[in-house]
Amino acid sequence: MDVKGASTNKKQLQSKQTKRKVAEAARALFVNKGYGATSIEDIAEATGSSKGNIYYHFKSKEGLFLYLIDEWDHEWEVKWQQNESQYKTVTDKLYGFARQIVLDDLHHPLSKAANEFFNYNEKPSDIEERIIEMMQGHLKFNQDLIQQGIDNGEFKSDNVECHAAILESMVIGLSQMSRQLKLENALMLYQQAIKVFLYGISN
Amino acid sequence: MDVKGASTNKKQLQSKQTKRKVAEAARALFVNKGYGATSIEDIAEATGSSKGNIYYHFKSKEGLFLYLIDEWDHEWEVKWQQNESQYKTVTDKLYGFARQIVLDDLHHPLSKAANEFFNYNEKPSDIEERIIEMMQGHLKFNQDLIQQGIDNGEFKSDNVECHAAILESMVIGLSQMSRQLKLENALMLYQQAIKVFLYGISN
DNA sequence: TTTTATACTGAACGTTCGTTCAGGATTATA
DNA sequence: TATAATCCTGAACGAACGTTCAGTATAAAA
Structure with a gap:
């Protein structure tokens, strides 16, 4: 019912926002500590969400980095x-x-x-x-x-x-x-x- | 009884030789695979000796690399x-x-x-x-x-x-x-x- | 309201790896 | 030969980490 990318869907919006939050936290951590020294747990902690959630939004650690x-x-x-x-x-x-x-x-x-x-x-x-x-x-x-x-x-x-x-x-x-x-x-x-x-x- | 560095001591000689062997194997592995990707086990395998032996000759993995x-x-x-x-x-x-x-x-x-x-x-x-x-x-x-x-x-x-x-x-x-x-x-x-x-x- | 899809949790798994240690083998010393 | 020092073994430990999954909550769809 909605135009592409402009959905009022509350759930999708939340999803996008958390994905953004994860991406930004990961970015900051990778910058400061490097790839190897940054664990998924670190990223999860920084975002306040769970490890599993990161794997819901990204295929893997490599995939996140690639993104x-x-x-x-x-x-x-x-x-x-x-x-x-x-x-x-x-x-x-x-x-x-x-x-x-x-x-x-x-x-x-x-x-x-x-x-x-x-x-x-x-x-x-x-x-x-x-x-x-x-x-x-x-x-x-x-x-x-x-x-x-x-x-x-x-x-x-x-x-x-x-x-x-x-x-x-x-x-x-x-x-x-x-x-x-x-x-x-x-x-x-x-x-x-x-x-x-x-x-x-x-x- | 011996002059410094010229001992006929069979045991010390063996020890020096194995230390050399470990160093050279480690060097080859670090070169090819990098530091992180080379495990102590790899080095042990390459020398034919045991993990413990490496820790007899070197303080740690870092110490070996430093050497x-x-x-x-x-x-x-x-x-x-x-x-x-x-x-x-x-x-x-x-x-x-x-x-x-x-x-x-x-x-x-x-x-x-x-x-x-x-x-x-x-x-x-x-x-x-x-x-x-x-x-x-x-x-x-x-x-x-x-x-x-x-x-x-x-x-x-x-x-x-x-x-x-x-x-x-x-x-x-x-x-x-x-x-x-x-x-x-x-x-x-x-x-x-x-x-x-x-x-x-x-x- | 009922059903279904989506977002998320957190415990658990499996693996890898550096390091330790009790003990055995070998050689030097007394 | 007896004792001590040295060299070496291999199993075991413990911690870290990426990944998975059964299950829960919430919102969308019917």
């Missing part, structure tokens, strides 16, 4: 598209790119937990697949950015693919290095790194 | 000092530095397991401390190298400390990025990265 990763990815993209238009040059875009990474990903989101999975070998899981996907997305993103800069005549690069990988490496490494840094120092470090990168590839 | 980290560190330093003399310029040293990292650390040693610990938050352990120590050692190493290059007039740097951190970030990121790469491709990527870095800081 959060997807959310995160989507939020990042939206934010980037909002920011991108304000940058005139590709050079500015690169600095803005670094800036958004620091502001969005440094302390808040799932970067630590994602990193944890990155160095995971146990049983192959859906997450492995998802991380490889993310990685390739990042490389593509970097390549496009560098190619734009070349086409614009802002800088040179004799090896776009390689330089995209180097940029990605820098970003990964920086996120690990700067975890214990204060935000302003992290920002400076990232900006400096982009500067080094930009001067470095144009030779 | 390996120290070994690794020491081996690296020895090898570096062997290599260092063959490089005339600091620039060459940097390329050689990258080369040794790839050849020694890419697939073989405990880099994966160390990385795993890097993104660990559970209970604070001795390993945390040791990793911070290692990190500071690396930064110092990088700083010295860059300073040497400046003093030699090979390149410039307006911010040695910052650039040392960026170099370290690059190395950390590269080791993660290139885990699934073939050795020759990894070598190329590292060399390119050093090139970018060198051109980048001199501006």
